[in-house]
Amino acid sequence: MTSTRKLWTLLGALLVVSFSVLLWSGSQISQKAPPMPERVVATDGRTIYTRTEIETGRQVWQSMGGMQLGSIWGHGGYVAPDWSADWLHRELMALLDQWAARDYGAADFAALNNEQKSGLQSRLRDQMRLNTYDPKTATITLSTERAAAIATVSAHYQSLFGNDPQTAELREAYAMKNNTVRSAEHRRVLSAFFWWTSWATVTHRPGDTITYTNNWPSEPLVDNRPPSSTYLWSAFSVMFLLAGIALLGWHYAVTHERNETHWLPATDPMRSLKATPSMLATAKYFWLLLALFLVQILLGAITAHYQIEGQLVYGYEMAEVLPYSITRTWHTQLAVLWIAVAWLATGLYIGPAISGYEPPYQRLGVNVLWVCLIIIAVGSFAGQWFAVMQILGLANNFWFGHQGWEYADMGRFWQWFLFIGLMLWLLLVGRALWPTLRSKSESRSIVGLLFLSTVAIGVFFAAALMWGEHTHISMVEYWRWWLVHLWVEGFFEVFATAVIAFLFTRLGLLAVVTATVAVLFATIIFMAGGVLGTLHHLYFVGSPTPVLALGASFSALEVVPLAYIGFEAYHTYRLGGSTTWMRRYHWPVMFFIAVSFWNIVGAGLFGFLINPPLSLYYMQGLNLTPLHGHTALFGVYGMLGIGLVLFCLRGMKPQLAWHDGILRTSFWCLNIGLALMALLTLLPLGTMQLFAALEHGYWYARSAEFMQQPLVELLIWMRVPGDTIFSIGALALAIFVAGLWLFARPEKQEDVPEGPRDKVRADPPDGPK
């Protein structure tokens, strides 16, 4: 069996086992998720909430932007509070105040002495953590005192989500528009949903001493502390990480001597490439993605500014037109969208480039897909706006409005449309690659892997179609992370590795056989941690302990290949200077090197900072999450998208001179801007919040009281320098691309001195990835 065949077999086996375990974990979550009661009643027989009210409340929450405004169980936005944690704390305080008045005649709980406080807290703990759900009748029974506390908190929320002047200041602090939920009845049932999510965080699982959310969030009043499993599996995850690094190091030591030599081409093999009509038609994708990128940055700036002025943007009443939940929705969606467009365009461009075959009507297909993408973007965004402005209504929200699930926010109709669009993309790429896939050439394997990663990107979007309008939130979370995590930390990684290696083989800088082995090996390493690493997002969404253990162990393994990313960066750097004509690809190569840098910093360091269960218990939903999000999503995939765009443009316009100065400005501004955003705001603010969560409980780290401190505002303002520099970088990139069409000038021969520099030894990247 050849080494390539062995690796393919190993990869197949790994994927079968990993996905089997992932599916089994899903069945566990489904069985152990917090129950949805038919009725919630008080001991005096009064009905507090019904299932219909809780479920309708969830629809209301989704329609106003769901996770884009505050969070549930730690998943969502960061300016408004985590509603589960906030409700819990308010309900606890309402109960304690009630008892303090009744038992001691005190004004409130704070007025009691320590002994009295301890007594009430003990009573509180026992009552709140007790599971009174009866599976036979599907009824939760609560004390009349607790029912009164729920009524108090519900009144607060009904005021907050309306237009009550009493809560106006809080709305501003939370960046909520006035009348976030217009209907009074909808506001009432919204509180039912918030109550249920809070109930799951404090109620023991049947026969256990931890809650449905593994004791999340931290709440000292009721002893919500990290369970022992979080300590145990965090420690083990570090051990697995070190073991993985050691093993991969050993593998590298064994294999890195197997360097091979081959002659590098004297001239740029891609320069003579004749772009087919469909390849040229992809140009409009690059213009579109740059427009989307610029709009995304603008929306990000507005979203960040809402943290300062709440409902205003430099004095303008922006919340009445584009409220926070809309700007954040579009900002996060556009991030995925423009990066996806870059990759779609790359696939469409390199398909015919690889095979040299232009299938019939390929150009038409490319154009139709482009139009479809615009319709999907405009249509889904319009639906979200109508939903958040509370114009669309609940009946149509799921299909055409705002689903409220972060990164999977678009209505179901648009999700289906996008899925069909992705299938069309696969068809277009597949038919162009077909001659190469069928041939017995040595490129077949690496092209096959590249194609498989595109198939996976397309097919796995179907995970977004797995939940329905009323599917249990724990299961929605399970499938949502199939989509987000498996895309980002699985197939995107494979695509990135395969496409970069493939491009270098096309340039003749890497031998195809060695590149194939390297990419297959890297894929196995990425997928070994990547598939089951999905579970680390699900520690606190109603999952049982085995899911937490698996998530902790495998998400630590995800970091292993990143520890060696320096090898890849250096290898890429060497290839970039291995021939004189590679100067033409200097900036695409620089962006690929940036991918490696941000992979270790954004995905590796900042990712592992929050991934172990004990860390995430406190850090989930704090500013340490967007620290990882921005540096990993833009740092890795954004940079890769830009690198690919430049690479394709080089091929599309091979005879044009490039304005290196503009690209240099763009490259450094984007990198420095991103670094400043991380270091001046997100890291220090997230660390401050972490201290607050450790000291006072999670609710406090997310509260208006904490977030409105002058120092916090100052840190948020510190985003301006980084964001300004970053925006200059994006503008420079747009100017550069526009210049290729508007101010094109031909490349002079002396700009591309050709001829081999030497017989250069090109190391195979089959060392650790």
Added chain:
Amino acid sequence: MIEFYPQLRLVHIVAVFASGGLFLLRGLSLFAGPGWVAAGAMSLPVRLLSYTIDTLLLTAALMLMTIVQQYPFVDAWLTVKVVLLAVYIALGLIAFRFARTPSGRVGAFLVALCVYGYIISVAWSHDPLGVFRATPG
């Protein structure tokens, strides 16, 4: 944020004078200095210093704006400042980069300095007329 108002105002003012001072120095070096000084005025470290000061200036300006709740295109004196800032930047670009003749460069540089001075007078007086406003009595 009001707690930091005095410090932010100080940072803004210092950055304004640092920015203008550096612009003046670069201009003088470029137009009147020996060759190596002229080259230094346009060198990467000097340009980076200029960008850093201007970014700091902008950040402090945006922060002050939200604290005092006065905004361009709402309050006339801030509108004038923003518009003239754009003019000042354009003149700077002409002086240092785009003007083809020495007289054109020097001319743009001198007008830029006048605009800079006028912006300061507008900021000082909180009046769009700045130095040209009628003095009472």
